[in-house]
Amino acid sequence: MLVRALAVLLRPVVRRIEVVGVSMIPTYRPGEYVWAVRRWRPLRASVVVIVPLPEDRSREIMKRVETVTDQGVWLVGDNAQASTDSRSFGVVPIGAIRWLAYPQRLAIPNPA
16 A cells, blocks of 8 residues: 555656567667656766657657757667667657656675
């Protein structure tokens, strides 16, 4: 009960998302989960983001930021041959990017 209530409270800030598709292989594979965290800092190259698909805003895509300019952000998939990205839909406005993606894998530090 407490976990469910906490999940509802955090939903506007943190979401767990399943990777669908192969455009981010080898970094992320279909069936893996990532944490989507509300963007609170300026974007920079190399971060992975989740953004509405420009031609169908009801769908979200996960891409890597290649460049950030005053005009917007150029997004690419890690698997360029299988990716629908800025090569298809152009520059994405910075304001459209509201989520940063982080691997769900837990890094446990070595105590030694």
